[in-house]
Amino acid sequence: MGSSVDDTARAIAEGKQRRVRRRTLAALTVMAIAIVVAVLTVVLDWGWGAWIAALVTAAIALLVASLRHQPVLRGAAVVAAVVLVGAGVLVVRIPPITSAGWELEPAARLIGATDTIAVTLAPATGEVQGRAITDGRSLWNTSVGGSGRVEAMQLGTDAVLLFTDSGSSMRDNLAAVVSITDGKLRWNQPVGQQRPFANNDGVVVFAGDKTTTGIDLQTGKSLWRYAGEATAGSGGRSSYDLGRWISRADWIAVSDPAGSKPVAVLDVRTGRVAAKIGPAGNDFVIAGKTFVEFGYLKNGRRLAKGTPLAGGRSWQVGFGRSASQEVLDVVDGQARALYDARAVYLNADTGELREVSFEDRWSVNWRDSNVGGRHVAVLQRDRDRQIADRAVVDAATGKLVELPGRGHRTALEIEHFSGGTAIAHATIVDAVGGESHRYARITDGAEHGEVATTEGNFAVAGDVVQVGRRIVALGND
DSSP states (O other), X not given: OHHHHHHHHHHHHHHHHHHHHHHHHHHHHHHHHHHHHHHHHHHHTOOHHHHHHHHHHHHHHHHHHTTTSOHHHHHHHHHHHHHHXXXXXXXXXXXXXXXXXXXXXXXXXXXXXXXXXXXXXXXXXXXXXXXXXXXOOEEEEEEOOOOSEEEEEEETTTEEEEEEEOSXXXXXXXXXXXXXXXXXXXXXXXXXXXXXXXXXXXEEXXXXXXXXXXXXXXXXXXXXXXXXXXEEETTSOOTTOTTOOBSSOSEEEEEOTTOOSOEEEEETTTOOEEEEEOOSSSOEEEETTEEEEEEEOTTSOEEEEEEESSSSOOEEEEEOOOSSOOEEEEETTEEEEEOSSEEXXXXXXXXXXXXXXXXXXXXXXXXXXXXXXXXXXXXXXOTTSOXXXXXXXXXXXXXXXXXXXXXXXXXXXXXXXETTEEEEEEEEEOTTSOEEEEEEEEETTEEEEEEEESOOOEEEETTEEEETTEEEEGGGO
């Protein structure tokens, strides 16, 4: 009798062990299949959902396989499952960074900023609002009337200019200046058919086809007027980039309204003519206190001529022009000619030439709409001329800028640049096809602060960016 009971108990125990082994074997099989699916998800780009499902399935299978084991082993299995899912997320996925910041109302946009205040505009109502950088609470608000498309430019550190294009030659355009500190409306007035062109501390320049006007920033009073269209300014690109707003200019070039060659170079503060120059073409910039014209020598090389505007000596120097595209601009007070894989810098006072080549066969991404400034979006191609990688180069040194984040960059461009600072926008795809947008602030060849999001809408003012509806101070990250 005792032997029969023992045999029955042994049979039951063996049956349980067989069931445990089958369950464990099934769980391990499911885990193996899940791991295979996870690998295929990466290889075949099945997407983030399939990747997470495979990880969670593998983790559950691991837990099931450990149910009948000792508590220590079960605890280890739980830890291993958590690590499996966590590591899978961190290794493959590029989640948006949880940045400090706050959200705007729908349709509102960032138009200006200081270290403590962000200025926003509601285009539908014309309401301008000053908000605390830290939490977005309202500090002041004012309203700027007018119908039409509203553009905004920051003037130095204490004011924003709001410009309303009437959209008709029969109606005047409107301009208004609002103080960033307290929101007071300094002035609001018609400016004819002129548009904002440049700024210099206390003077805002408006330019039309036939007239250029300097207006007092504080009062709105017209300080000077000159017949002709402003075409270039110190701190800006060359004369063939007419539409670009110049945030800081000491000198501007104004074309003759009759179409004759002489170009008048004006002091922005006074409107006085510093020089009248007859350039051979439209390739010129104003660097520092020098008018720099780019022409050609008989052998096809570029010839740069410098004409001083406030004392000094004239100069000229020749250099090779690449067969690729060319951008002429001003960087760090020097005239620059930018080519495919190199940049030529000219000292504005002496004409001394310095040439910088980009490292490791990187070349300018000419499809970027913001080619210019110190930091430039570049491409690296393989032997079949296919794009292998994207990056940002510091064109003053030729070295790449270290950008944060993992993943494959499917697009990269300079979203905004001013002086030695640029905002780079990279579209990044992770190993399972998830896409995110990363915005990095670059200053003097190095990255200083970034924000990541799944949205691509963007605006910038100083060190503050708007991504989608979120406002983030990059300098404070």
